[in-house]
Amino acid sequence: MSAGKPYVEFRNVSVSYRKHAEAVADCNLVIEEGEFVFLVGKTGAGKSTLLKLLSREVSPHAGSVIVNGKEINRQFRFLIPNLRRRMGIVPQDFALLPKKTVAENIAYASRAAGKTKRQTRRRMAFILFGIHLDHKMNSFPDELSGGEKQRVAIGRALINDPPLLLADEPTGNLDPEHSMEVMQLLLNLNERGTTVIVASHDMMVIEKLGKRIIRLDGGRIVSDTKGEITYVEEVQIDEIPVSKDAVMEEAAHIEEGASEAATFEEEPGDV
Amino acid sequence: MFDRLTFVLGEALVSIRRNLGMVILGALTVAVCIYIAGGLTLTYLSVWRFGQNLSSRFEIKVFLKDGTTKQQISDTAKQIRLMDGVDEVNWIPRDLAWEKMKREDPANTVGLDNVLQDAYKVKIKDLSKSDAIAAKIQALPQVEPGGVHYLQVIQKQVEEALRFLKWVGLVAGGLLALVSGVLIFTVVRLTAIARRVEIRIMSLVGASYVTVYMPLLLEGAFQGLVGGAIAYGLISLSHHELANVIRGYTFVTNLPPLDVKPILLSCIGAGTGYGLLCSILALLNLQKKIR
Structure with a gap:
């Protein structure tokens, strides 16, 4: 899918949950319409917070979050449902209702989102076909594999036919085979024009897809495979120790960390 | 919808x-x-x-001093009417009251001169104000000391x-x-x-x-x-x-x-x-x- 105009923008965004603990620090990022972007990093790196900023589950303490030209962090609270109807959100834990079948889970969300019974019925077949679960529409979540559950969650996120899809660790609970299955589904959606942002640390899968990867650490963007934004260097300069011993120690530390996360090094643009 | x-x-x-x-x-x-x-x-x-x-039926009886003139009776009645919570004030002339008493109890009144005083029947609107009204009436100069009678206990x-x-x-x-x-x-x-x-x-x-x-x-x-x-x-x-x-x-x-x-x-x-x-x-x- 070719990239187009900027669809998501973070301008000098900072978020702190507690005093002196920044979840996101001075983040600047542009994601274009129709892009497929991975946000990667360790737990607490700020991946989920970036997604939550887009769904307005979190508000920035500084800066602006812009989606489709609108500064969403300045919108009134009562407009949040409106905003969320223009994006699909896939949580890590599937959030499926155990006593409802696959079809009922999707239908419930559709009805809650304001669709009539008729609209829900019409869209249901299309969604079930799209997530390749039309043969399991009457199965309960307990009868599904992890990958299938995640596909239901993705299907549910598609009820509003959103131009933007946010997935928070969608393969976090899945084995590699099912992870690829879920990623393939997201790729298919992206090929149809949906902008997809996925927070993940599943490098095995991410590497195979060859999409844009934005790496985060301590709430800061440390690398971007698109090579447009690399802010972290300025910050790290202040943090580099000045004595020789300290420099050696820091170098050893970096080497050690790099071997642990070797997968990151292979991507261009890493720091 | x-x-x-x-x-x-x-x-x-x-x-x-x-x-x-x-x-x-x-x-x-x-x-x-x-x-x-x-x-x-x-x-x-x-x-x-x-x-x-109860209060609408309830009356305060006010006895006036001996020798009160008609003008004073009229003035006192006006003063009572102006009091907050008072509904109605009626004058009971001592002559009429005595005639009535003689008719109702001739045995005890025969041969006696009129022993009664001029009086008022004061009807009140609000029971809770009756104490205050009674005190104000009692303070009027033409009212006999202890000449204000009402059903204080019920109230x-x-x-x-x-x-x-x-x-x-x-x-x-x-x-x-x-x-x-x-x-x-x-x-x-x-x-x-x-x-x-x-x-x-x-x-x-x-x-x-x-x-x-x-x-x-x-x-x-x-x-x-x-x-x-x-x-x-x-x-x-x-x-x-x-x-x-x-x-x-x-x-x-x-x-x-x-x-x-x-x-x-x-x-x-x-x-x-x-x-x-x-x-x-x-x-x-x-x-x-x-x-």
Whole structure:
């Protein structure tokens, strides 16, 4: 899918949950319409917070979050449902209702989102076909594999036919085979024009897809495979120790960390 | 619109079905609360009406000093009429009163000169002001010392009864209102917690706040409504039984019939409103946690 105009923008965004603990620090990022972007990093790196900023589950303490030209962090609270109807959100834990079948889970969300019974019925077949679960529409979540559950969650996120899809660790609970299955589904959606942002640390899968990867650490963007934004260097300069011993120690530390996360090094643009 | 309504009502029914036991408990507490508070209010109103009725028939008798001139009688009457709470002032001339007394009790009045004084009958509008009115009249120069007579004891009893009912109503009603409020609050919170996955899904897909929270508000209102209806039933039953008992005593006035419509509406309105208020309070804080 070719990239187009900027669809998501973070301008000098900072978020702190507690005093002196920044979840996101001075983040600047542009994601274009129709892009497929991975946000990667360790737990607490700020991946989920970036997604939550887009769904307005979190508000920035500084800066602006812009989606489709609108500064969403300045919108009134009562407009949040409106905003969320223009994006699909896939949580890590599937959030499926155990006593409802696959079809009922999707239908419930559709009805809650304001669709009539008729609209829900019409869209249901299309969604079930799209997530390749039309043969399991009457199965309960307990009868599904992890990958299938995640596909239901993705299907549910598609009820509003959103131009933007946010997935928070969608393969976090899945084995590699099912992870690829879920990623393939997201790729298919992206090929149809949906902008997809996925927070993940599943490098095995991410590497195979060859999409844009934005790496985060301590709430800061440390690398971007698109090579447009690399802010972290300025910050790290202040943090580099000045004595020789300290420099050696820091170098050893970096080497050690790099071997642990070797997968990151292979991507261009890493720091 | 109808489609949305069916969805919201369906969700409310699911909530009620899930917490049926707690919902019944909440409704019963609201019922007892309204029954006691409402019953005490009705009793208070009855006693108050009795007091009002008593005062309209109730007179203060004022005796004037010997030798008071007609001009002074007229001036004093005007002064009393201007007092706050006074309804009517009638002069009873000593000659007419003496003639009447001689007619009614000739044995004790034969051969005697007129021993009576000029007097007034003062009717008052508000029983609670009778003490103040009596004191003001007593202070007038033409009024005989100790010449103000009225039914102070009855008035005091009525006032004490009113005061007692007011306090009992406030304390008992208030405590029960608190208990039922806590119950409804807890039921709605429990429901919201039990339905957190649904609420989360709804917020993820952009369901409006009305769709997300209306079912829970309706659940609270429903508890209050049922409680109000039960309370009306209890009040109605109590009134019926009390009226039967009173009918057996010939010297006591029959209980006036219960005014069905306003009492039913008040009970249901109070219950529903209270249930709704408690639900709103329960959801206000919770909303931030499960959005």
